[in-house]
Amino acid sequence: MSIEIKLEALFMPFFYRISPLTLAILFSFPAAADNIEVIEVRGENHKHSEDIGAVDRLLREQGVDFSSAGGVSALPVMRGLMGDRIKVLIDGTDITASCANQMNPPLSYVSANQVQTAQVVAGVAPVSMGGDNIAGVIRLNTIAPEFTDSSQLSWRSGGISAEYRSNSDAQVYAADARIANDWLSFSYSGSFEDAKSYEDGNGERVLDTLYRAENHAITAAVKDDEQQLAVKLTYQAIPFQGYPNQYMDMTNNESFGATAIYQTAMGNSDFSAQIHWQHVQHQMGFFTDEKPGMMPMDTEADDYSYQLRWEIPLASDHQLRVGHEFFDYRLEDWWPAVNGSAMMGPNDYINISDGKRQRITGYLESERAWSSQWLTSTGIRVERVQTNAGEVQPYNRMPGMMGMPNLDAAAADDFNNANRKQSDILIDVSLLTTYAFNDQHTLSIGMARKNRAPNLYERYSWGRSPMATTMIGWYGDGNGYVGRIDLEPETAHTFSLSYRFLAENGLWDIELAPYYTRVSDYIDAEVIGEINRSNEPAGERNVLQFTNVDANLYGFDAYANARVMESGRFGDWFMQGKLSLTEGERHRSNEALYQIKPITASFSLLQQWQNFENTLSYEWVGEKDDVDTRRLENTTASYGLVNLSSRWRGDNISVGLSVLNLFDKYYEEPLGGVSIAEFKANNAAGFRQLAGAGRSVNLAVSYVF
Template identity: 50%
Template sequence: MAHKIIYRTPYLLSPLVFLTSGLLSPLVFADDTSLEVIEVHGDAQNKHLALGSTESLLSDLGVDFSAAGGVSNLPILNGLMGDRVKVLVDGAEITAACANQMNPPLSYISANQVTSYHVVAGVSPVSAGGDNIAGVISVNSIAPQYTQNSDLAWHSGYVSAKYSTADNGRNFGVGARLASNTLSVNYQGSFSDANSYEDGNGDVVLDTLYRAQNHSLTAAIRDDKQQVVVKLSHQKIPYQGFANQYMDMTDNTSYGVTAQYKRAFASSEFAGQVNWHSVKHDMGFFSAEKIGMMPMKTDAEDISSQLKWRINLDNDSSILLAQEYYHYSIDDWWPSITGSAMMGPNDYKNINNGKRERIALVAEYESQNSKKLWLNTGVRIENINTQVSEVQAYNTGMHMGGMHIGLSDAIAANTFNAGSRNKTDTVVDANVLINYQITNVDELQLGIARKNRAPNLYERYSWGVSNMATTMIGWYGDGNGYIGTPDLGVETAHTMSATYTKLAKDDSWRLSTNIWYTDVSDYIDADIVRNFNSSGIDGNSRNILQFTNVDAILYGAKVDLRASIYQSEQLGQWQVKANITNTRGKRDGNSSTQPLYQIKPLQTQLGISQQVGNVENSLLWQWVDTKTRVDNNRFENQTDSYHLVNLSSKTVWDAFTLSVEVTNLFDQYYQLPLGGVSIAGFKQDNATGFTQLAGQGRSLNLALSYAF
C-alpha cells in the first residue's frame, strides 16, 4: 500500500475527502502518477492560539452550530444536530447528561488542548462510529511525543492568552511535556471567562456569560512494538448562561479516564481502549439577567470499551474486526422547594435510574487495488437497550384557590410507571465508499450508507405533561415544551453522496463540488399536543409537543474553491478561498411537507489571504441568505439575510505567536438563523415576545502564545 505523509494545510480539501478513511484519518489522492495516501491533521493551524470553545476550529471544516451556552453549542452536520452527530473526544463517547444538552461532548475539551480534529459528514465508515445518522466529529488531545534520550527530561511547553472586547472574554491556556525515548508525560489546562456579549446595536445579549476550566494529564509508555496511554481529565464549569433556555447551568463537574493500548504485529495491528467519565450537573439561576428559583440535578456516568484488530490481507487490502461496548447511566431529579405548594413536597424524579447500553460488532474491508481506485466497505451490527425505573411527581395534586395544581403530572407519573419502560433495538449499519482518480487532476468520490440512531433517554422517557415540566425538556432553544414517547422508533437514514474534484496541473487551484441526499425513516420530530401562553399577550404562544416518528428528506450541495492568485518576493503569496453551501430538509409524507427545524439557509464565504515571511494576513467575507423555510410547529422565527467581514493578522517571531483579529468589522446587527429564541429577553420584558437570538457585534480579539 502507498506510504503515508503529513499534509499540513487541512482546509484545502473538499468535504468528501474525509470520507475515505476507515479510522477517521482523512485521505486525499495527490497529483501524481501513483495513488498516494495523505494523513491530514488539523493542528497545523492551531499553534495553541485557539482558546475556549472548539467551535472556531470545526467551523472551518463545514460544521454549523446551534446556539446554546458559550462553550456548549451543539454541532450540526448536513442539517442534522444533537445526538444525530457522533462526537468522539480522544476516541471516547461522552453523553450529554442534561434535559437541555447543556453539557455536550465538545464542551469537555478546550481548543488549545486539541492536537488533531477530523470531520466525516454524511457517509462515514462503519468503524468511525455508530449510533448516528449525520456523521462523525473526532477531536483528539492525545499525541505522545518522545525524544532520543533514555532519561526523562523537559521536552516542551506553552502559555497562551486571548482577550475579546465584545464579551470582555479572557482565555488562558498552558501546556507542559516531559519525555524520554520510551516515556511521555503531558499536562494541558485552560481557563475561560466571559461576560454577556454585545450585539451589533451595542445592546447586551442577556444571559450569554460563562466561566469554565478544563485540565488533562496524559502519560504514555512505549517499546518498539506497543504503546500504552492513560489520560486523566477534569472539568469545572461553575456557571454558564443559556439565553435560549428556561434554565441556566449552575455547576458542571466531571472526571474522566481514558486508557489506550496499541500493538503492531508482523501483518496486523491491535488497538484497545477503555473509557470512564462521570459528571454531576446542576441547573438553576445565578444571574440577574435571568432569574428564577427552581433547581435541577443530574448524576451520570459513561463506561465504554473498544477492541479493534486490523489484519493485512496483502499489500493492497486489509480487514478490520471490532467489538465495542457502551454503558450510560443517569439520574435526573428536581429537588423539592421548601414551602412551595407546586414544587414539593417530593423531589420530582424525571429520569430515575436511566440506562442506555449498546453492544456493537464491526467488520470493514479496505482495498487499494490499483493506482486509481480505493474502496472501503463495512457492516456494523448494534444491540441497543434503554430502560428507566419508576418516576414520581412533586405531589399527588392539590387545590389552591379553586385551581388543581400538579394533578396532570401525578396522573402522568402513574400512567408512565404502569407502562413499558424497557426497549431493545437491533440495528444494522452499512457503507460503501469509492475514490476513483480519473486522471492526475480529476477525482471522483462516491458513497452510500445506511445508518441508524436509537432515541436518547429524554426522547423516550420524559414523562411530565404540565407546562412547567415539559418546558424543562428540549435542546432546541425554541421556548416550547416536550413530552417523551416510550415506544419511539429508531431513526434509519439512507445517504448517497458524490464529490467531483478538479485541480490545476501546477496545483495552483482546486475546485470541489459535492452533492448529497439523505432519506430518513422514523426521523424523530415532534407533533403539537396543545399550546400555552404564559404572558397572556397575543403572539406569545408556545406549543407543547410530543416526540414522534415521521419520514424526512434532507439534501444539499457544496462548492469549494482554493486558488493561488499572486506571488512575489515583496508582496508574498496570495490565495483566495470561496465556498457556497445550500441545505434543505423537510418532512416527507402525504399529511405534511413542512421544513425541518434549524436548517441553515444558503450561505457563502469569500476569503483572501497573504503570506509574507512570518506574517499571515486574511480578509474574510461571509453572507447568509434570508431564512424563510421554518418549522411552524416550533414557532421558528424567520431571519433576515446578513453579511459579516472579518480581518486577521498573525505573526510568528522566535517562540512567540501573536494574532490580532477583528470580527464583524462593520458591527452589523444580525440574528442567528440557528440561534433559537431569547428566553432571557422574554423573561426581562415579555412584551417583546420570543425574538430570535442576536449574533455578536464587532469584537477586537488579541491572542498571544509563547512556546518554550
C-alpha cells in the same frame, strides 16, 4: 488553513432493507488503502500553539455549523442534523450529554489547546469510525505521546497562551507542558475561560450569555519496541454558563474522566484496546439577574465503555478492520423540592430514575486499493441498543389551581405502569469509492445506511405540566417537550458525490459535493397542546411530543481555492470560497424541518508575507423563510459579515489581532433559537430570535518554550 473534501459519505437512498444478498454484494468489493481515512475526511486540522478556548471556532473552519447554546456548549450541526445525530469522539470515546437541555455536550469537555488533530467527516462515516449516528463524525484526538531518544527524563516542550475579546470582555488562558525520555512520557494541557454577556450590533447586551469554564488533562504513556500504553485523566469545572434560549441556566458542571489506550503488534496485525469512564455532576438553576428565577435541577451520570480493534493486512493493498465495542450509560435526573413552594414540592420531582442505555456492537470493514487510481471501502456494523428507566414521581399530587387536574401526577402513573424497557437492533452498511481519472479529475461516491437509537430524554421525559415540559428540549425554541417510550430508531440512507478538479498548473481547484439523505423514522415532534407562561398573548408556545416521521435532507457544498500571486515583495496571495445549501423537509408533506440553515456563501483573501498571515473574509447568510411552524420557528433576514485578522509568528512567540464583524452589523442567528432571557425581561416582546455578536477586537499571544 486549506480544507479539502476528498470524499463525503455514503449511501443508497433505496436500501430500506438489508438482505443477505445485499451484504454479499457489498463485501465482494474489498476496500480502500491505508490512506482511505484521509480521503473520507471533509476537514482536517492539526494543532497550532495559538488555538485556545472553545473548540467550536476550530470546527467552524472545517464546515461545522452550531446551534446556539452556552458560550462553550453550542451543539454541532452538519447538513441540517443536530446534536447527538452527530457522533463526537474524543480520543475515540463516547461522551453522552447528561442534561434535559444538552447543556454539557461532548465538545464542551475539551478545549482547543488540548486538541492535537481534529477531523470532520461530512455525511456518514465508515463503520469503523462509530455507530449510533446518522449525520457524520467529529473526531478529536488529544492523546499524542512524545518520546525522546535518551533514557534521561527531560523537558520536551511547553507553551502558554492568552486571548482577550473586547465584546463580552472575555479572557482565555491556556497552558501545555511535556516531559519525556525514550520510554516514558508525561503531558499536561489546560485552559480557563471567562466572559461576560456580549453585545449585538446595535450595542445592546444580549442577556444571559456570560460563562466561565475550565478544562484540564494529564496524560502519561509508556512504551517499548512492540507496545504502548497511554492513560489520560481529565477534569472539568463550569461554575456557571448562561443559556439565553433556555428557561434554565447551568449553575455547575463538574466532571472527572479516565481513558486508557493500549496498542501492540500481534503477528502481522495491529491490535488496540481502550477503556473509558466519565462521571458528571450537573446542576441547572439561576445565577444572574439577567434571567432571574428559582428552581434547581440536578443530574448525575456515568459513561463506561471498552473498545477492541484489530487491523489485519490481507495483502499490501488490502486491509481488514475488525472491532468490538461496548458502551454503558447511567443517568439520574431529579429536581429537588423548593422550600416554601406549593407547586415545586414537597417531594423531589424524579425526571429520570435509574436510566440506562447500553450499546454492544461489532463491525467488519475491508479496504483496498485496486490501483493507484481506484480505492474502495466497504463495511458493516451491527449494534444492539437497550434502554430502560425506573419509576418516577411528581412534586406532589395536589389538584391544580381552581380544581384543575394534576397533569404530572396522572402522567407519572401512566409512565410507571408502562413497559419501559426497549431494545433495538441497528445495522449500518457503508460503501465508499474514489476514482482519480488523472491528476486533474477525481470522483468520489459514498453510499450508506446509518442508524441512531433514541436518547433517554427522547424516550423517558414524562411530565405534562407547562413547567415540566418546558424543562425538556435542546432546541432553544421556548416550547415544551414530552417523551415517547415506543420511539423507533432513526434510519438514514445517504447518497453523496464529490467531484474535484485541479488545474493543470496546480494554482486553483474546485470541488462540488451534492448529497441526498432520506431518514426513515426521523425523530420530530407533533403538537399535543398549548402553553403560556406569561399573561401576554405573545407568550404562547406549543407542547410537543416526540414522534417518528419520514424526512428528506438534500443540498450541496461547493469549494474553490486559488493561488492568486507569488511575490517576494508582497508575499503569497490566496483566495478561498465556499457555497452551501441545505434543504430539510418532512416526506410527502414537504413541511420544513427545524433549524435548517439558509444558503450561505463565504469568501476569503489570504496573504502570507514574511512572518505575517493576514486574512480578509466575508460571510453572507441568506434569508431564512422556510421554518418549522410546529415549533413556532422565527424567520430571519439575510446579512453579511466582514472579518479581518492578522498574525505574526516568530521562533517562539506569535501575536494575533482580529476584528470580527468589522462594521458592527446587527443580525439574528438563523440557528440561534429564541431569546427566552429577553422574553422573561419583557413578556410583551414575545420570543424574538437570538441576536448575534457585534464587533469584537481580539488580541491573542502565544509563547512556546
